[in-house]
Amino acid sequence: MRIKAFDIVIALAAAGLVALSAVSAYSPGSRSSELVIKGRDGEWVYPLSSDRVVSVAGPLGDTLVAIEGKTARIKDSPCPNKTCVAGGSISRPGQWLACLPNQVLVRIEGGADDADIDAAAY
Amino acid sequence: MPTSTPRPTEAAARDLSAEPRTPADITALLGAFCFFLSAVEYMIPKPLPFMRLGIANLPILLAVDLLPLPWYLALALVKVVGMSVISGSLFSYVALFSLAGTLTAAIAMWAARKVIRGSVSAVGVSMLGAVASNAVQIAIASAVVFGEAARLIAPPFLATGLVTGALLGAFAETFAAKSRWYARARGAL
Missing domain, CATH: 1.20.5 (Single alpha-helices involved in coiled-coils or other helix-helix interfaces)
Incomplete structure (x- = not known):
């Protein structure tokens, strides 16, 4: 050959x-970062780049996650103390919000500055 | 298709079994190999949905130097149908991926072999076909199914094409050099 x-x-x-x-x-x-929403019934991935309000069903009712201007926040949730709503908005990879009573976890994955690392060793 | 003069039945039977006489004979035989190799391909587990060895393309690769263009394209279509029948995807949109990928690869391989004939071997022709086929399928996946996220499947898919294409090409090159059937088929046309 x-x-x-x-x-x-x-x-x-x-x-x-x-x-x-x-x-x-x-x-x-x-790659633009993605918003990963974990609810009782599954996991959904949304681009942070387009604004929308996502309704996630949980044991107490619907948690509303708002995506606006490349940030995400929990707009409302049927939980007693609204800790999640008080959590404010997240915009960088690795940040997360959670509503424990309604079993919703919102986190940001991938994207531009993945470099928010405290320490690295090789 | 050239018509041959009538001959005794026995001699005709011997000719059919041993000697590739016409483009139709060669297309039929290679088409049957496409079906068989599709079945073999289908048995091999795939780590990812799109990743396959591409052994069903071997007959097409061999046909580049054996068949005139219309028969060559007919063989590519036979391969698409064979693959789709065996994998059960003939009447689904998945078959369109196969069709687009196979036709692109077939045309690219044909063009490469005709244009730069002396300076390319089956290895290069095969790699070109594999990567062209995979690139087109990613483009379609991006347009139709996955959107932007199709970009994430591109690197492993293209790399697979490069490696399997090279291996398949090396096999075809060796086969073409050693096979008496291949030598006769080339001589017959």
């Missing part, structure tokens, strides 16, 4: 395409 010039050209071009797609998919800067 003889490998010819264009075999190598094609292999390099294909490898380049793979590298390009990997950069596009995995580089933190190029």
Whole structure:
């Protein structure tokens, strides 16, 4: 079997395409962060980039999660003390809000500054 | 399809079994291999939905140098139908992925082999076909099913195409060099 010039050209071009797609998919800067909402009945992922109000069913009723201007907050929840509503809004990866009584967890994943790390060791 | 002169039945039977005579003979045989290899492919577990070895494309790869373009494209369609029948996706939108991927790969491989004939082997042709097919399927997945998130499946999918394409190409190259059937099929046309 003889490998010819264009075999190598094609292999390099294909490898380049793979590298390009990997950069596009995995580089933190190029991906907008996502809002992950975990409720009693499952998990939903929403882009933080488009505004909306999501209603999540829980054992007490519906928790309303509002996404506005790349931040998310719990707008209302049928829980007794409204700790979750008092939690304010979140906007950066790793931040989260929870309404324990109604079993809703809201967190932000991925995205531009994943670098809010306290310490790292190799 | 060229018509042959009538000959004794026995001789005709021997010809059919041993000698690829016409593009139709070769297309039929390679098409049958597509069906068989699709079944083999289907048996192999896949780590991710789109990831496959692509062995059902081997007959198409071999056909690049054997068949005239219309027969070659017919073989690609036979492969799509074979694959879809065996995986049970013939009447679902999944078959469109197969169709688009296979036709793109087939045309890319044909063009590569005809344009840069002397300086590309089956390895390069096969890699080109595999990556072209996968790229088109990702584009369709992005447009139809997954939207933006399709980007996340692209790297492993394209990388798989690169590796399986190269391996399949190496096999085809070796097969073409050693097979007497292949030599006869080339000589017959």
